[in-house]
Amino acid sequence: SPEGIAALQAAKPLAEKKREAMAKAVSVSERAKIDLSAEYRHPMPFTDCADVPDNAYPDGDIADKAIAHLQVLKDKPFFFAVGFLKPHLPFAAPKKYWDMYTRSQCAPSAVKDWPKGMPPIAGSNWGELLGYANGAKANEPDVARQLIHGYCAATSYVDAQIGRVIDGLDRLGLRGNTVIILWGDHGWKLGEYGAWCKHTNFELDAHAPLILDAPGCTQGRRTQALVEFVDIYPTLADLCGLPVPAACEGTSMVPLLNDPKRAWKAAAFSQYPRKGDQVMGYTMRTKDWRYTEWIDRKTRQVVARELYDHRLPGMELVNLADDPTHAGTVTKLSAQLAGGSGWKAVAKGVN
Incomplete structure (x- = not known):
């Protein structure tokens, strides 16, 4: 409503409110995680299954607190960030x-095996799992099945x-004028x-969940458009009738809500480092390709490429970057990636 928009504009900037809300949510999550881990001797197991109520584990407790806090927020415009732990390790969830x-x-x-032709710098040692008891045995068939079972259970638990929490919005009559965005911060290999x-x-690691529910939008639609997490802030601002700050690097996804098949970004960008911060892996996903350059941050020289x-269906299995038949594609995508700054041109190309 106009009154609600005015209230939001008079309130603290969205980024500041988001930081405050996330700080509260993270403090609840971290406190709960510490309490849980205190039950174990180091190193702790990577799964846990107990026949207990949902709120005996941290995420159920976080949901309880979120539902209760909606009562505090319900009578005025609000931004509320709720951070759940699962399905991060350890894969802990009630038995049901x-x-x-x-x-x-x-x-x-x-x-x-890693993709054929993959440069060694692109792989990982899955060190996070190695910090848990028997983590080094993850590729043994029975251990792998236990881990995958735990991941599925933890995912259903957090779902x-x-x-x-959404039911709590419904009970308070807030669902009809509340924007809900659900996302995970990364993918995962099992x-x-x-x-x-x-x-x-x-x-598998760069592609993450993103679900958006906004008043007036048709539910159940999917889009193949390439979107990024930097698009979340401008999307929220747009849906709330607020101006999008010029400093935002993302693009409002609102046009996709009404037309999921419309033309959109030519690429999505992300990055992950190696050797501390010596080498940065800049990667770009287009409709047809994933192209990655590993760049020495001091010399700005490309030390390895992936294409x-x-x-083709399925996983990324063959690195084609050194295949002469794809030299033209590498040249084109390298220019588009622009050493990691190509996102600027792509974002401007969306109308």
């Missing part, structure tokens, strides 16, 4: 969510907690390439 799956359903990937966790520029064909 484990019971939704059988161990036989949790078969590990048949792809056990239920998200549903509880034994693909014989590897686990994240920490790479591959599609994967997404016109």
Whole structure:
């Protein structure tokens, strides 16, 4: 409403409100995680299954607190960030969510090796998992199935907690004028390439969930458009009728809500480092390709390249960057990536 927009404009900037809300959400999450880990001796197990209520684990407790806090927020415009822990490690969830799956359903990937021709710098040592008891045995079949089972259980557990918070909005009559954006901060490997966790520029790690629900928008639509997390801020501002600050690097996704098949960004960009901060891997995903350059941050020289064909089904399996038949594609995509700054031209190209 005009009154609501005016109230938002008079309030603190969205970025500041977001920082404050995230700080509160993270403090709840971190405190809960510390309490949970205190039950274990180091190193702790990578899964946990107990026949307990949802709020016996941190995410259920976070959902309880979020639902209660909606009562405080309900009578005025608000921004509320709720941060859940799962499905991060450890894969801990009440038994009923484990019971939704059988161990036989949790078969590990048949792809056990890194992509053919991959430069060594592009791989990862899945060190996060190695910090847990038996983490080094993750590629043993029974251990892999246990991990995948735990990931599925943890995902269903957090899905239920998200549903509880949305139900809380419904009970308060807030759903009709509330924008909901759900996202995860990264993808995840569950034994693909014989590897686990994240920490790479591959599609499995860079492609993350993003679901948006806004008043007046048709539900259940999907888009193949390339979007980025930097697009979230301008999208929220746009939906609230607020000006998008010029400093924003993203693009409002509102046009996609009404026309999911419309022309959109030519590429999406992300990056992940190696050797501390010595080498940065800049990666760009277009409709047909993923192109990555590993650049020495001192010399600005490209030390390795990767090119994967997404016109083919399935995972990124063959690095084509050194294939002479794709030299023209590498030249074109390298110019578009522009040493990691190509996002500027792509963002400007969206109308």
